[in-house]
Amino acid sequence: MFDLPSLTAGQYSLAFNMFSFTIASMLATFVFLLVAQGRVAPKYRISLIVSALVVGIAAYHYIRILGSWQGAYALDQATQMYNASGKPFNDAYRYVDWLLTVPLLVVELVLVLALPKEKSGSLITRLSIAAVFMIGLGYPGEIAPDDANGTRALWGFLSSVPFAYILYVLWSELGSAMDRQSARVQKLFSNIRLLLLATWGFYPIVYMAPFLGISGAGSEIAIQVGYSIADVAAKAGDGLMIYAIARAKSDDEGDVVGETMVAQRAAA
Numbered sequence: 494m495f496d497l498p499s500l501t502a503g504q505y506s507l508a509f510n511m512f513s514f515t516i517a518s519m520l521a522t523f524v525f526l527l528v529a530q531g532r533v534a535p536k537y538r539i540s541l542i543v544s545a546l547v548v549g550i551a552a553y554h555y556i557r558i559l560g561s562w563q564g565a566y567a568l569d570q571a572t573q574m575y576n577a578s579g580k581p582f583n584d585a586y587r588y589v590d591w592l593l594t595v596p597l598l599v600v601e602l603v604l605v606l607a608l609p610k611e612k613s614g615s616l617i618t619r620l621s622i623a624a625v626f627m628i629g630l631g632y633p634g635e636i637a638p639d640d641a642n643g644t645r646a647l648w649g650f651l652s653s654v655p656f657a658y659i660l661y662v663l664w665s666e667l668g669s670a671m672d673r674q675s676a677r678v679q680k681l682f683s684n685i686r687l688l689l690l691a692t693w694g695f696y697p698i699v700y701m702a703p704f705l706g707i708s709g710a711g712s713e714i715a716i717q718v719g720y721s722i723a724d725v726a727a728k729a730g731d732g733l734m735i736y737a738i739a740r741a742k743s744d745d746e747g748d749v750v751g752e753t754m755v756a757q758r759a760a761a
Contacts, residue, residue: 497565497577498710505566505575508714511721512559519552522729529736534746536607537739543601544732547594551728554590555721561586562717587720588635591628596621598731602663602689605738606670620662623655630655631700649700660693678741685734692727699723 500508526545530538565582566575599620603613634648664686671682699719703712 497582498713499577500566500575500710500714502568502573502575504710504714508562508717509559511718512555512562515721515725516552516555516559518725518729519548519555522548522732523552526732526736529740532743533736533739534743537605537743540601540604540735540739541732543597543604544735547597547601547728548732550593550597551590551724554586555724557583557586584635585632588628588632592625594728595624595628598727599624599659599663601731601735602685603666605735605742606666607742608666608670616662616666620659623659627652627655627659635700645701645703649697653697656693656697660690663689674742675745678738678745681734681738681741685731685738688726688730688734692723692730695719695723695726 523545526541526548530541533541561581561583564580565578567578568574569576600617603617603620606613608616630648631652632648634645634652637644637648667682667686667689671679674682699716702715702719
């Protein structure tokens with residue numbers, strides 16, 4: 494949104510390649526989750542559908558981010574530096590993506606817990622509202638100029654309140670649900686809790702990059718690459734973990750339709 498710093502060819506390519514990697518990861522996960530529907534019990538398929546929506550939406554927005562990045566910079570053949578072309582880099586695509594995908598991430602996690610309908614509905618509503626506030630409060634700080642650290646810190650702090658609430662509730666609910674699962678599913682629940690903490694915890698670190706003494710081109714690249722890594726881990730990673738949990742729970746309940754049909758056909 495503001496004046497873009499000049500980048501070396503290496504810096505520009507690092508961000509470009511990271512966007513490309515993110516698109517490929519999201520699309521590959523999207524296809525896998527759709528194909529894997531028949532390998533889990535019917536009641537868990539909605540979790541995979543929501544997970545597929547998350548990575549599908551993310552892939553679309555990263556395609557737009559990549560296109561905006563290409564348009565915002567032009568190579569100076571004389572200096573081999575990438576300078577601002579005069580077209581703005583629309584980083585708002587990322588926040589639009591989060592506004593859609595973060596509530597869906599919450600939904601997929603709650604659905605795989607298989608809680609009673611009344612409890613899951615209330616939990617999804619509360620956490621989705623908190624997610625919208627978290628994204629909305631973080632955006633003003635994200636678009637603040639590099640030298641406006643006070644503004645970034647203020648909005649970052651306000652955004653961290655719903656962020657902490659979401660993490661606390663999901664961590665607690667996943668922990669409570671572990672006691673009702675088999676040893677295999679308990680291990681997966683433990684892993685997804687750690688993944689949740691690691692991936693969601695990475696976002697505020699990237700958000701506060703300007704406070705780590707990183708500025709100019711270094712700050713721009715750290716933010717773009719950092720958010721991309723976090724998105725791949727949080728969205729594609731969570732999607733694959735959701736599938737693993739749904740598959741394990743389906744196996745425990747003896748209700749995997751896809752494999753049952755294959756076995757019946759083989760017997761025939």
